[in-house]
Amino acid sequence: MAPGTHSVASSSRHARRKLINYIFVGLTSIATLIALTALVMILWTLVAKGFGGINAGIFTQDQPGGGSNLGDGGLRNALIGSVIMCAIGMVIALVIGILSGTWLAEYGDGNKLASVVRFINDVLLSAPSILVGLFVYECLVSHVLGHFSAIAGAAALAFLATPIVTRTTEDILRLQPNQLREAGMALGAGRGLVIRAIIWKASRTGLVTGGLLGFARISGETAPLLFTALGNPFMSFSLSQPMASLPTTIFQFALSADDNWRRLAWVAALIIATFVLSANIIGRALAARGSSSK
Amino acid sequence: MDAVLPSPMPGAPRIDNPGGTSAMKGGDTVFHALCFSAAMVLMATLVGLIVALVIGGWPALSHFGFAFFTSSVWNPSGSPDNPEAYGAAGPIVGTLITAFIAMLLALPLAIGIAVFLVEFCPKRLSHWVGIAVELLAGIPSIVYGMWGLFVLAPWFAEHVQTPLMLNLDPDSFWGRVFTGVPNGANIFTASLILAIMVLPYIATVFRELLLSIPPYLREAAYGMGCTPFEVVRNIMLPYIRKSAVGAVMLGLGRALGETMAVTFIIGNSHAFPKSLFDSGSTIASTIANEFTEATGDLHISALIALGLVLFLITFVTLAAARLLLGTEKA
Incomplete structure (x- = not known):
């Protein structure tokens, strides 16, 4: 095995591992974003539809x-x-x-x-x-x-x-x-x-x-x-x-x-x-x- | 269950004080008895719950026999040529399907969130994001229901269901999977809402499990040159596997018994759901919808028998979850 080919192969493998890792980090942050978006959307809907209806008569x-x-x-x-x-x-x-x-x-x-x-x-x-x-x-x-x-x-x-x-x-x-x-x-x-x-x-x-x-x-x-x-x-x-x-x-x-x-x-x-x-x-x-x- | 009376604490690690005055001893005994009976109230609750459901559901179960579980004919308004009949197959299948789809959707998200919070998120931010995710668990179920009915369902009907219907051949496989009245109230949207609702529970337990992994395992893996992805996939997730299954079962238990949110959005039909976008019902939604308007004793009894079925399903799920998680974990 020539030293040159080894380093080329390992560097391309390294690049692939790094790429997979980046995708993984991206996916986990997207998952977190989805949960946060759901929370914000639900709260926003509540405020948008509920806040305008509040008057003194409610209580x-x-x-x-x-x-x-x-x-x-x-x-x-x-x-x-x-x-x-x-x-x-x-x-x-x-x-x-x-x-x-x-x-x-x-x-x-x-x-x-x-x-x-x-x-x-x-x-x-x-x-x-x-x-x-x-x-x-x-x-x-x-x-x-x-x-x-x-x-x-x-x-x-x-x-x-x-x-x-x-x-x-x-x-x-x-x-x-x-x-x-x-x-x-x-x-x-x-x-x-x-x-x-x-x-x-x-x-x-x-x-x-x-x-x-x-x-x-x-x-x-x-x-x-x-x-x-x-x-x-x-x-x-x-x-x-x-x-x-x-x-x-x-x-x-x-x-x-x-x-x-x-x-x-x-x-x-x-x-x-x-x-x-x-x-x-x-x-x-x-x-x-x-x-x-x- | 061999110990019926409180044993006098043999080998208890805490120190007792046998030398107290006799007056104190009397007070202590009363206090101990009070605490003990409060704990027994909990036990009596579970026993009473089972007994009440069995007694209440017995008339329907004995009347219909095994057909109660296999028939999907649900006809509360009996007439001579179309007699009153209750078959629970529709709601039972609906309960299992919605909970299962919800878990399929929630599981990858929960793993993603837990891993992100433990491995990739800056520590200061991770605290607040963690709280925000847990707040999702605090929102009452009925609020999820309203949001599902008035926001999610119309959006889903317009942007997902209608385009799919227009572009798919109704006789093709996918056409049949996605067929249904385009109003957004169906099995799939109910599962979506359920997924959002159970997500915080699973994600929080996953996060605690990941944090409980001994640091030297991670450090050793990083020291060997693993990427974070490889550490998570090959070291961390396998380490928490057993407890993680418990967490999933815990979420499943919640999804199975969730009532109000599902009642709002599932469309409430007792028939067997024919497609992913067909309306359906779950055990809990059927009980919530019909109980106060039940027409007769047999109808009430059938609904309580449904409750018994739900209890058995959730009990097995939760018991399995507790055994897998160990009773020490939340």
Whole structure:
């Protein structure tokens, strides 16, 4: 083999490898660009179609009937319904989620049952939300209560948020150094007191973040509310009656042919998306601050 | 499942304090019991979910038997010569097809994004781009649905479907694959939306997996003169292969159960989809559309039986995902 031919062959091979690499880098950046474009396009559509529809009536008036004039009516009943049901659902989810997350993190080591619970929680975390709606319908709506109601909607949302809170709680508690627990016990505190007075306190930021993300997640959920809370064209504070919510109102209005209803659907979509995205960003900022201050 | 009671922590790494006062011990026991029962609520939820779906769906399943899974006749309004019948084959096939196409579209994009963020993107930028991609996961499903119905579907009908229809012989192979009402509401656009929705989940897990690769492996490969492409293809991707399959299954689980976005854009017909651009339905979209307007007990029961089928499909998928990923990973 002459040295000359070898170097020619290897340099052409080198050029080919470099070319393939450039194409690869190009393809990966295109993939990233596609995802970013999708995000920008969706947000842009929301702003373009939703922002113009916002007026004072959105927050002070209830939803209009069919055939109303463009600009009439608002989303007050849906906004308030969403807040009520999400708040109740979140309180339930926080109580159950933090306690079960604590059990998994603090009492669950080396326990077979704990790994089963952890696995079940993971399944519930990604289970289709519409199935939770069916479950609550079967349990509460068709048998116990006998009709659609806000409390059933709140229960469905609680079932969705609990696995999220459980997972975050366990993750956060596991981040706390063992020296904290040892120091507490050295002072004579029992295990439960150490968890409540020291570990929970040290994890406060993380728990708030988890709660915020859970709240953001359930505030946009539609499917489980369709056949639990149903929706209500009027303002209602009664937990035993059907209650309106932003997502179900969007579902009803967006698929209608009524221009004013469609306007309200876009405004509602903008409101939900703004809320969910800001909750996500605030949660992230909180988490970043919490981890950097330690 | 042999341990039914909480075991008293043999060999637990954390220190217990057996010398606490008796009052404290009492409080501790109550607290422990509280935490334990909260965890049991989670278990009861899953068991209750299965029981509720089985009980609710049993009338339809026993009435139609195996035909429930094989027939695609969906006729809620029964009449003497055309009796009420429910066959779930259409929605089941629709669910599987849309989720499968969505994964085909999302997988290469997710790998591309993860590799770009870990290998090629400047570090400062990578943080923000990563957050932007994750924000895609935060957008509520119903917003995707509206965007799909009012933006994507009309665009797709005008710029993809119509030209294809005009230029393809309707009897040729491709003509049959791409036939359908040109309104943009079909199996393929539903899969497109699903692909965008599951993309952030898969991309984020891929990114974490790539970051978890020990640096010396990459460094050794670069040290041998590999190009970045060769490092990624021959070293990094094979290293995360098993967990990556888990991530894909996780995304698949989401795509299978996604409801609102699909309901808006799939066209909602119960028949077997005949082409890529034909309207169809998924299990979740059928339930969302018909449940509150269900005509009778058998209709409701058939919809709950559909829910049971969806649960079984997603449960198997998610369980496989968790086993492949290991329970420690998100």
